[in-house]
Amino acid sequence: MSLKPQNDFKAFSISNNANVVSQERYEESRSLKNGFPPDNVTTHELNKVLRQSSTISSVVANFIATHSGGDDVLDDGDIAKLTAQLNSALEKKITTEIPSTSLTQKGIVQLTNKTGDSDTLAVTQKLASDINDNANNKLAKDQNGADIPDKNEFVKNLGLI
Structure with a gap:
């Protein structure tokens, strides 16, 4: 039996009957843009602010706890550690969640600029262009025999007749 990682970040005021202002009223509130006035903070608005910030904090902390390999997510003020x-x-x-790609499976693929026999590497645009240029150069008239003046003598010299 494995222990679940500790998550200190809890959502605040999340029950169905929570003492919070409605979303519509909250969005219309001047406090949303200007902050709370020094002497006039309503409990409903404060609870709404705390609920929104604590809920997203809790969701992110739960994600960290679930996917970090068992690390505790502590409310110790260590921003660098939480970021890591x-x-x-x-x-x-x-x-x-994302597998490596193969001939039968979609996934993450590594690119290459070199020719080879790998089934897991993908050709870059540069390599495709280089291969195309190479093939085109092989078919150039000055390299395909069209420039040979006496083709019969050439074939004879190759021992083909």
């Missing part, structure tokens, strides 16, 4: 944990969780989520 979030980055780690995002990387782990991406690498576990």
Whole structure:
């Protein structure tokens, strides 16, 4: 039985009957743009602000706790640590949810500018252009025998007749 990582970030005032101002009223409030006046903060508005910020904090912290590999998500003021944990969780989520590509499966693919026999690398536009140019140069008239004055003598010299 494994222990769940600790998540100190909890959503505030989230019940159906929470003491908060409606979303419409909140969006119309002057406090939304200007902040609270020094001596007049309504409980409903304050609860709404706390609910919105704490809910998103809780969601992000739950994501970190779930996808970071078991790290606790602590309310210790360490922004750098939380940032590192979030980055780690995002990387782990991406690498576990998006597979490497193959001939039969969509996924992450690595690009290459070199020819080879890999089934997992994808050709870049530059390499495709280089391959095309190379093929076109092979068919140039000055390299395909059209410039040979005595073709019969040439074929004879190659030992083909």
